[in-house]
Amino acid sequence: MKCPYCMEFDSRVVDTRAAGDGIRRRRECLHCGRRFTTYEQVVAALHIVKSDGRREAYDRQKLLNSIRLACAKRPIAMADIERLVEQVEDHVYSLGKAEVRSEVIGSKVLELLKELDEVGYIRFATIYLELADLEAVRDEIDRLLKEKRA
Template sequence: MLCPYCGHDDSRVIDSRDAGEGIRRRRECLQCGLRFTTYERIQTTALLVAKRDGRREEFNRDKLMNSLRIACAKRPLPTGAIERVVSDIEGEVQKLGKAEIPSSIIGEMVIQRLKSLDRVAYIRFASVYRDFADLETFKEEVEAMLSAKAGAAQRAPENQPPLFQMDNGLAEHRPRRRGRPPKVRG
């Protein structure tokens, strides 16, 4: 294993752990002493992805990861969320058991996961993936997403108490006091 810092080809394994889809190894370079992490996964049979233009290429996990990173750039996502989405999609594609899969199926898998993970990342990815013809079709997609969200928000559980007490249709709102309580004079 080549050291990513100095390029030396000898390192020792300090720690090995199960990483779900493979093994995570912590290594130390015997030349420069710096540490780095490697991941090992089982190499499955080559899966071909059929592109829109008719080309075929091998499924590339890193390409999928990069496109998700671009869509999720500067978004407040939990650590490892993108890696989990990629692993989930890769596993689902492998479970299909086909030697070739259309890129449209992978794209729809990504869109469904991003829709529930982060709406902004979903819109970013969809704008490139679906290649909207004009601003109007892009607007329709955003409005459809917003109306679906509004419908879900209106369906509050029956046992959930209201946020504000309503009186004659007007919300009664009393601002909370902040700071110290008033001094009592005696």
Template sequence: MNCPYCGYHDSKVVDSRDVNDGIRRRRQCLRCDSRFTTYERLQPASLFVIKKDERREEFNRNKLLTGIRKACEKRPLPMGTVDKLADDIEAELYRIGKAELPSTTIGDMVMERLKSLDYIAYIRFASVYREFTDITALKQEIDTLVSSEAETPTPTSQLPLLPGEHLGGTVSRQRRDRRRKA
């Protein structure tokens, strides 16, 4: 391991610890005595994604993260939620054990998890993934979501799909108060 400070090729390990998915090592350069941290983790076998046009490309975790982050942008989700979601999906993809998977498998996994996490993020992702061509298709997806929400209890972490729902009239009360002040 080359020292990031002086570039020297030799270092000694000062401390090693197990972390979630690998080993964290504190190293000390044998030339300049600077300390730095390295992480080792198992590199799983290559996984290829079969795109809609039948092209194959290597699975790219950053691409997965970018798509999820765009869908969750400006949503009040706890820190680390998006990374954990990507970690879970990536782990499941490798658990499947196939060398090649269709992109639809990944998209469906993202949709399933976003639906239980945040409805707005789910709709944002669905609008790109399902390639809605008009407002009617988008409305149908929202209607399906609203009807499924009515049938099953909404998780407490889930924000309401439509403004004012589950807020006990708070929004309408705030509007009345603003009108009175004006």
């Protein structure tokens, strides 16, 4: 989301609430520190295209639950998971499309989860990804093990 004051893109969400059929977010610009409000109408309209071609309405709670499951018993605050979902949504909305493939969401989750928690990352990958992606995860596990040994 672009800051209306300094036009920079980095902002953090300080408050999120439902507004009509969209979402109203209060944001703070990480560049100039000023706050601004955004309304996201696309939330209600966003559809996910699954790998078998089926479409379903984007469900924030479902995504939240899947990440929570992958991070079960890990030292991660619920607020961190919510922030991660917000970052994923920001990414998806920035594409400006009414439909996105589920891999787009999955790979963004993985990218962010990798920074947050390695175990959660690997669990999410093994539960939700398909074989081709699992190969990439195996490479990742090998890399992590090598790092630990070094």
